[in-house]
Amino acid sequence: MAKGAKLPGSQPQYKPRRKESRTLKRKREEEELETLQKSALEFDASTLSQFSDLPLSRATAAGLDKSHFKVPTDIQRKAIPLALKGRDILGAAKTGSGKTLAFLIPVLEVLYRHKWTPEDGLGALIISPTRELAIQIFEVLRKIGQRHSFSAGLVIGGKNLQDERERLGRMNILVCTPGRMKQHLEQNPDLDTYNLQILVLDEADRILDMGFKDAIDAIVQGIPKDRQTLLFSATQTKNVNDLARLSLKDPEYVAVHESATSATPGKLQQHYIITPLPEKLDILWSFIRANVKSKILVFFSSTKQVRFVYETFRQMQPGIPLLHLHGKQKQTARLEITANFSNSKNSCLFATDVVARGLDFPAVDWVIQVDCPEDVDTYIHRVGRTARYERDGRAVLFLCPTEEKGMLARLQGKKVPIEKINVKQNKKQSVQNQLQGICFKDPEIKYLGQKAFTSYSRSVYIRKDREIFDLEKLPLQEFATSLGLPGAPRIKFLKGDDVKQRKNAPRGLLKDDDSSDGDESVEEEMKKEKKKEVRTKYDRMFERQNQNIFTEHYTEMIRHGEEEDEKDEDFLAVKGHGYGSDAEDGDDKAPGLKYIQVHGKDAMLVDSKRREKLATSKKAMLKYKGKGTKLVFDEEGEAHAIYEFEDEEEFKKAGDAEEQRGKFLAEEAKRVTVADEEDKSLAKEKKRAKKERQKARLLEDMEGEDDGDGDGFDGGVPLVPYVDYGRDDESEDEAPGLVEEDRPIKKQKKWFEDDEEEERKKAKKAKKKGKVVEMQEAPETLDDLEALAAGLLA
Numbered sequence: 095m096a097k098g099a100k101l102p103g104s105q106p107q108y109k110p111r112r113k114e115s116r117t118l119k120r121k122r123e124e125e126e127l128e129t130l131q132k133s134a135l136e137f138d139a140s141t142l143s144q145f146s147d148l149p150l151s152r153a154t155a156a157g158l159d160k161s162h163f164k165v166p167t168d169i170q171r172k173a174i175p176l177a178l179k180g181r182d183i184l185g186a187a188k189t190g191s192g193k194t195l196a197f198l199i200p201v202l203e204v205l206y207r208h209k210w211t212p213e214d215g216l217g218a219l220i221i222s223p224t225r226e227l228a229i230q231i232f233e234v235l236r237k238i239g240q241r242h243s244f245s246a247g248l249v250i251g252g253k254n255l256q257d258e259r260e261r262l263g264r265m266n267i268l269v270c271t272p273g274r275m276k277q278h279l280e281q282n283p284d285l286d287t288y289n290l291q292i293l294v295l296d297e298a299d300r301i302l303d304m305g306f307k308d309a310i311d312a313i314v315q316g317i318p319k320d321r322q323t324l325l326f327s328a329t330q331t332k333n334v335n336d337l338a339r340l341s342l343k344d345p346e347y348v349a350v351h352e353s354a355t356s357a358t359p360g361k362l363q364q365h366y367i368i369t370p371l372p373e374k375l376d377i378l379w380s381f382i383r384a385n386v387k388s389k390i391l392v393f394f395s396s397t398k399q400v401r402f403v404y405e406t407f408r409q410m411q412p413g414i415p416l417l418h419l420h421g422k423q424k425q426t427a428r429l430e431i432t433a434n435f436s437n438s439k440n441s442c443l444f445a446t447d448v449v450a451r452g453l454d455f456p457a458v459d460w461v462i463q464v465d466c467p468e469d470v471d472t473y474i475h476r477v478g479r480t481a482r483y484e485r486d487g488r489a490v491l492f493l494c495p496t497e498e499k500g501m502l503a504r505l506q507g508k509k510v511p512i513e514k515i516n517v518k519q520n521k522k523q524s525v526q527n528q529l530q531g532i533c534f535k536d537p538e539i540k541y542l543g544q545k546a547f548t549s550y551s552r553s554v555y556i557r558k559d560r561e562i563f564d565l566e567k568l569p570l571q572e573f574a575t576s577l578g579l580p581g582a583p584r585i586k587f588l589k590g591d592d593v594k595q596r597k598n599a600p601r602g603l604l605k606d607d608d609s610s611d612g613d614e615s616v617e618e619e620m621k622k623e624k625k626k627e628v629r630t631k632y633d634r635m636f637e638r639q640n641q642n643i644f645t646e647h648y649t650e651m652i653r654h655g656e657e658e659d660e661k662d663e664d665f666l667a668v669k670g671h672g673y674g675s676d677a678e679d680g681d682d683k684a685p686g687l688k689y690i691q692v693h694g695k696d697a698m699l700v701d702s703k704r705r706e707k708l709a710t711s712k713k714a715m716l717k718y719k720g721k722g723t724k725l726v727f728d729e730e731g732e733a734h735a736i737y738e739f740e741d742e743e744e745f746k747k748a749g750d751a752e753e754q755r756g757k758f759l760a761e762e763a764k765r766v767t768v769a770d771e772e773d774k775s776l777a778k779e780k781k782r783a784k785k786e787r788q789k790a791r792l793l794e795d796m797e798g799e800d801d802g803d804g805d806g807f808d809g810g811v812p813l814v815p816y817v818d819y820g821r822d823d824e825s826e827d828e829a830p831g832l833v834e835e836d837r838p839i840k841k842q843k844k845w846f847e848d849d850e851e852e853e854r855k856k857a858k859k860a861k862k863k864g865k866v867v868e869m870q871e872a873p874e875t876l877d878d879l880e881a882l883a884a885g886l887l888a
């Protein structure tokens with residue numbers, strides 16, 4: 095196809111036009127797709143200067159145009175043509191260089207070229223390491239995919255799994271975090287990946303590291319091997335084992351900045367200052383006070399530090415809005431804070447590494463790293479939150495004197511240009527007294543300070559790079575004082591064995607663990623501590639060292655008690671009729687007394703008129719009848735009890751009882767798993783067949799229709815996240831609980847209608863109920879963002 099040539103639309107036009115016959119229309123569409131495919135295969139990347147030069151569907155081209163993307167960046171120029179040819183890609187380019195579009199455009203095109211419909215199920219899976227990044231990718235997807243009619247959803251956790259379940263089965267594109275996706279794949283029969291065409295890993299090196307290993311392996315196991323795979327990151331993995339895990343096919347390594355003199359953006363100014371640990375907060379405070387008209391992002395190594403500094407600095411009123419973000423905040427809070435920071439002009443966000451990767455906050459002036467990052471890759475991602483896409487930015491790294499030599503060597507080794515600057519001593523303000531005052535007045539803040547102290551110490555202790563991180567060389571006592579604490583808290587982990595395990599634990603796990611520090615409020619933690627101290631007398635009894643004394647005494651007591659009971663029974667039997675507990679055997683019946691027989695056995699003694707009368711009542715006798723015995727018949731027609739004891743000799747021969755039990759359980763577990771998998775795949779098979787039938791019918795329906803939106807695009811409904819017709823909605827389109835395959839095909843057409851008025855009303859109604867139905871604009875409020883993550887989540 096000629097460079098820049100526009101493809102005729104593949105879907106019906108808005109204004110009534112001469113009706114084509116179905117066959118002609120289908121033929122035309124086939125030809126267009128073939129042309130597109132051919133142009134992509136023959137495309138010469140050296141001729142590419144504008145997006146319009148690319149052999150793209152008209153819908154994607156229009157989406158890019160509407161989003162004001164005109165000229166591709168270097169990584170886009172190199173990666174997109176290759177991805178359109180169907181190649182697997184390992185893409186590496188500096189932070190902020192536009193990698194997101196480099197994979198989203200191929201995703202849309204692959205599905206378009208396969209004529210993907212909702213009935214085809216999941217066609218593209220995009221995996222991100224954090225929820226925030228997933229949401230951001232999803233927003234870009236919605237913008238550039240607005241002219242497509244694919245369905246797209248977010249799977250990022252934080253919401254009820256069941257709520258997401260049914261909707262996921264209908265999604266064509268999913269943007270997800272690894273853990274939640276794994277959960278769905280394991281538990282959700284509605285989610286079928288058999289048809290997946292393209293897999294994308296953003297921040298691939300992070301996703302492939304140990305912390306996500308299980309989830310990624312589980313996801314990859316369930317998707318077709320012959321799909322296309324795209325991996326992108328600013329710090330790309332080339333680890334052969336990692337790549338083998340993803341079964342990449344002859345991947346093309348696209349690294350646009352590899353020969354560049356620096357690994358970080360050219361417009362980023364990078365500095366470091368030498369700061370003794372006890373002075374870090376003084377310098378941070380002084381810096382913030384001097385830059386109240388800026389947008390500042392400050393990184394700490396743990397959740398507890400973020401919370402402590404946020405809580406104390408807030409009370410000290412620095413004159414700039416303060417925000418804080420870490421992995422253990424509630425999802426809604428995280429979204430709100432991300433949106434607030436994005437939209438603000440001047441503010442200061444204290445954060446953990448949960449925002450280090452991929453997040454595209456507009457116009458950040460400063461990135462401050464109060465704690466040394468664990469490695470250079472983390473450094474690169476952190477500073478990459480500023481100086482994005484042709485903008486300027488500045489970054490300052492605080493280094494303790496003991497960290498300087500090691501860290502500088504590492505940075506230079508990875509081509510990070512950084513210069514030393516000094517702090518003007520006359521501008522430095524000490525906050526120690528204020529912090530002491532706050533800690534003195536508020537025990538919760540003091541407690542948080544202690545936790546911040548231990549979390550920081552632990553973070554240093556577990557770092558692998560001993561040339562940089564050495565806890566023993568740090569002035570911990572002075573550090574505690576600088577936080578306003580009366581003394582250095584005891585660091586328990588220094589004595590515990592588990593620290594060794596932690597040191598060797600995968601990075602992801604450590605992070606989670608660290609951030610889990612911040613999961614609960616100080617109050618809750620204090621309560622927990624207190625709770626631990628309260629021990630009841632039973633706790634003490636069971637905690638006794640000389641347990642066997644108690645046990646012996648107890649056993650004796652029980653045994654004695656049992657004997658007494660036996661004696662009682664004997665005693666009663668003798669005293670009564672003298673025929674005791676064995677009366678039913680009839681061996682020692684009292685002479686002259688009558689017995690009623692039930693099932694051939696003497697069941698009731700008839701020793702009075704009342705009992706005799708009772709004996710004639712069928713109903714009363716039922717209780718003596720017993721329940722009967724269930725029998726099973728073997729092939730020879732012999733009756734057996736359901737559970738028969740095995741021959742004891744043979745049982746013994748088979749080996750140790752415990753071993754046999756284990757073996758039996760393992761076999762049964764295996765059998766159940768196999769049966770479960772068979773059931774699931776049968777259910778999926780059925781669903782696939784149904785989807786194929788629905789698709790055929792839908793295509794038939796569509797062939798005869800025009801969408802009539804007059805925009806020159808056929809079927810011009812934007813790519814929308816799933817419109818929530820679900821349970822709480824009053825819409826009659828879908829009965830509550832109706833499962834996908836039962837939904838009449840006509841309902842599906844709802845997706846293809848373009849009744850703006852109706853959609854507006856629906857959105858208004860749902861918003862009133864605290865539920866957003868659909869968004870065409872970038873989300874601005876928390877409601878909008880929440881809707882992306884939850885209500886719209888398909």
Ligand SMILES: Nc1ncnc2c1ncn2[C@@H]1O[C@H](COP(=O)(O)OP(=O)(O)OP(=O)(O)O)[C@@H](O)[C@H]1O
Pocket residue numbers: 162163164165166167170187188189190191192193194195327328451452453454478479482483
């Ligand atoms: N072709 C383009 N024209 C104009 N702006 C672009 C273009 N491509 C990307 N951008 C903008 O550049 C910014 C950075 O893009 P993006 O977030 O994709 O970078 P990235 O390479 O993924 O960064 P990171 O490595 O930090 O994840 C975004 O604000 C995006 O809108």
